[in-house]
Amino acid sequence: MLSLNGTIINHPNFILLGIPGLQEVYLWLSVPMCSIYLATLLGNGLVLFLIMTEKKLHKPMYLFLSMLLTLGLISSTAVMPKLLCILWFNLREIAFDNCLIQMFIIHSFSAMRSAVLVAMAFDRFIAICNPLRYASILSNKIIAEIGLIVLVRGVALIMPFPLLIQRLNFCRTNVIFHSYCEHIAVAKVACTDISINNLYGLVVALLVSVFDLVCIALSYFLIFRAVLKLQSKEAHYKALNTCAAHICVILIAYVPFLFSLLTHRFGHNVPLYIHILLANFYLLIPAMLNPIVYGMKTKEIWDRILKIVLKRKVHFDN
Structure with a gap:
């Protein structure tokens, strides 16, 4: 562990420890990690190409999907190249500014992804509960405005993270016990008070997860209420089938997040590598x-x- 020997350094280069406790299997661990990243690039790239080139897919549902896939591509690329450098070559050092950039991209794009899932729930609500006005309500202009709101909210909520890190002093160590520059993991390295970082991080996590989940739950409550009013079982199936993919994506997004959050907050006896693996899976899977x-x-x-x-x-x- 590299120590700063009590010398206060405002903007040190950091050392990402990677996944502590699994150093002996880094080479084996790199195989599934690299496979996940390659599958992400191929799958997201293919579907984005289809949406861009196929006019039949220029619909609100697929435009929101393209936003979701783009966010997934960028956030994965912010994490995986550096993680693979750690696993393959033990290149753990990261410059202070690069660390802040990585932090901002990871957290802001995670917040944007959650907001896009809300927008997709609204899209399904309109498609099922008000199908005759679907095209007029979700016009290209409205979709662009929703995309802008998603972007502004993500940037506004997460911009304080790197600013809060910049105000800290680092004097004990520059080793971050994580595989990427996660906000609290970086803040814990500081030798000054980080209570504001902890408080704001918790507020953002609750604001994003709770508010967005409530909005999604409300949308599906209204959807299921409308579906139950339909007469035939075939109509029930057809209506719910249009929501199947989005429901699966919601579960894929929020179940790892909740596991990671609960493990971080209450799993004090859980090994550190489990915390870090869950944090990576929340972003990558x-x-x-x-x-x-x-x-x-x-x-x-x-x-x-x-x-x-x-x-x-x-x-x-x-």
């Missing part, structure tokens, strides 16, 4: 699974993928 879920559950995307695969098969056969 949803980004990998989102395109798979929508590819499997959404007929228009699945049909387009099959068309591309069959065309390639015919081309190779000829």
Whole structure:
């Protein structure tokens, strides 16, 4: 552990410890981590390409999906290259400014992802409860405004994180017990009071998770109430089937988050590597699974993928 020997340094280079306790299996651990990242790049890239090139997919639902996939790509790329450098080459040092940039991207894009899930719930609510006005309510202009709100909220909520870190002094150590620059993990390295960091971090976590989950729950309450008023079981199935992919994505996003949050707050006897793995999975697994879920559950995307695969098969056969 590299010590600063009591010398106060405002902006030190940090050392990311990686995943403490698993150093002996770093090479083996890099295999699933690298596979997750490659699957994320391939899956998200493919679905984004389909949405951009297929006019039939230029609909509100798919525009929101493209926002979600883009956020997943960027947040994964903010984490994985540095993590792989640690696992493969033991390159653990990160400059102070780069650490703040990584922190801002990870936290702000996580907040944006949660807001996009709210927007997607609103989209499903309009599609089922007010289908005749769906296109007029969710026009391209409204979708652009929603996207701007998502961006501004994410930036406004997370911008204080790097500012709060900049005010701290570091004199004990520059070793961060994490695989990336998570806000509280960096703040804990400081030798000055971090109560404001802790308080604001908790406020943001509650504001994002609780507020967004309440909005999503309210949307689905209204959706299920409207579905129950439908006469036929076939209509029930058709209406709920339009929500299946989004419900799966919500579970994929929030279950790892809640596990990570509960483990961090109450799992004091849980090994540190479990905390760090959960924090990584919260960022990486949803980004990998989102395109798979929508590819499997959404007929228009699945049909387009099959068309591309069959065309390639015919081309190779000829």
